[in-house]
Amino acid sequence: MRLSEEQRLDWLRLIRSDNVGPRTFRDLVNYYGGARAALEALPGLARRGGASGPAHICSAEEAAAELKAARARGVALVALGEPDYPARLQMIDDPPPLLAVRGQLPILARPLVAIVGSRNASAAGAKFAERLARGLGEAGFAIVSGLARGIDAAAHRASLAKGTVAVLAGGHDRVYPAEHADLLEAMLAEGAAVSEMPLTWEPRARDFPRRNRLISGLSLGVVIVEAARRSGSLITARLAGEQGREVFAVPGSPLDPRAEGTNGLLKQGAILVTEAADVIAVLEPILGRDIELPAREPEREAAGAPDTEPGEDERSRIVGLLGPTPTSIDDLVRLSQTSPAIVRTVLLELEIAGRLERHGGGLVSLL
């Protein structure tokens, strides 16, 4: 499937509207049968959810301007479900509805492996990242990383010729760190840069963990080269595990603080890597396997009215059950004595109103 120009505009409007993230986007489109109908429903949802003020809904003009600017910059906005959309990324829980790609789109169809690690890498760590990236490149893998200083940059640099993908936490016009702008440009000849944010989005601290799910989501596996305790690379490793991707870690001396994170991952069952062959041996068998995509509802032509509209009584019962402590959606259904569909709708309203936080494992809490 390919979106029409009009649909792509609607998709962009919906994902750029306040309180709409990738999961809510999917729920809304599934619920209302399409992005256009969802956009029309947003104000009502926000009101019923008890929004404290008016939330921004991205206008057609704003979205059209972003599409135009992206094209001018050579950035393709690839939609979930389109042929160019990276197949493995579709399998994660929260794939971006639109992926902004600069450079060589076809690289995203190649087998990808992520190499990530400390920003303040040791010389040995950077050298090993380069060696590993070269080895994996020669075996036909393209290397995904986060363009950070240290391990990330070493991995990108060593795979410029064979192909490498940078996943950005900000927009394509706000490359971080700025000193790697030239490295990024050099990557585009054989590789690509990917972002889910608007072109001019300045990356904030919380955008990096969010970005990390794309690094692992694009990849068959993630290799953590050096990582201190509680570092961002460990978040990527955790996300990779949750996404069912292989987690690899490079061992180091127990006296080296930069190896604490990777040794910890190895204790938790990560696969030990001392050479590219260790990664290839695990990933090659996976390459042959078909990617199983989760069943997705197609974008329906006409948006039907939702089948289930919660009554005022049901809504207040469900909201009454919620608080700052994460609660399971199953419990909400059981305790509110309503249907799963009613609970889902009320949660969607609260989310659009900016009052709901979703946690892992089907848990939600009020903000």
Add this chain to the structure above:
Amino acid sequence: MRLSEEQRLDWLRLIRSDNVGPRTFRDLVNYYGGARAALEALPGLARRGGASGPAHICSAEEAAAELKAARARGVALVALGEPDYPARLQMIDDPPPLLAVRGQLPILARPLVAIVGSRNASAAGAKFAERLARGLGEAGFAIVSGLARGIDAAAHRASLAKGTVAVLAGGHDRVYPAEHADLLEAMLAEGAAVSEMPLTWEPRARDFPRRNRLISGLSLGVVIVEAARRSGSLITARLAGEQGREVFAVPGSPLDPRAEGTNGLLKQGAILVTEAADVIAVLEPILGRDIELPAREPEREAAGAPDTEPGEDERSRIVGLLGPTPTSIDDLVRLSQTSPAIVRTVLLELEIAGRLERHGGGLVSLL
């Protein structure tokens, strides 16, 4: 059980005779009902096995002299099955019938952990070995090692106060390396030195792998701290695995050749160690368990004549089936169409004659 002085002398004579190793010792004593009867049978066995020349049988005088010299040196000769014999060492395939112990015998009854590694250790490796030895000592473990330069010496030194055991490849009067004679003496106040060789035995290259089985055999587990590819520590790790002991390895950078061996062990399933707690967590549950000793035939009072005497025809059929290629004893029984007892006897004859080599897994070949 405790041996009488006369029995101890016979045991020493038997194990010090040519072509009698720990396994043959056990077979002979089981077969003839005691060491004395086995000694009397040796010349006949050697003749029937086709010995090329006269093999040395240790005389009563020689054995008495060794016992006397050992006592003068403060070396106790503890026999397999006696209360002071280390319980876990009895569980291995080839425990020494007599263990020569200097220092504190009771330390061998404490929970023991081996720490071994490269002779040319890095400063970091030696430092980590010390830290680990101290941590395990504080948790109540005594440290076993091989008195070698590098990791071994660091582990011994750091556990002088809490107790440490050196297992020697040569005799107690031939400490190797000589530069560690003072370290060894310092160990005896709280620890011990152990050898299965005669007091004045000069260690040869092949005595070190043989010694390594005692390092692992005494211990609940073996920690390999640094080890290059194809190093002696890897032999200890393999033996530990074969003996059912826990194998631990300390990770290191893939760029450090001294970590090649340990990283390789980790790939094969060794338990990753970055601190003493990693070892303690695995070994503490084992401490509570009873040690299962293999059933052993007691030393019988009167030696009976063996029940099964192979005929000349049977003997030549079995010898005819043997050659330089290792063959399984089961196959010998099947192909020779004799009984397992007959095959065992013929193999014992060949062994005493110095013509048989035993391999792992019940395989034998002619020398």
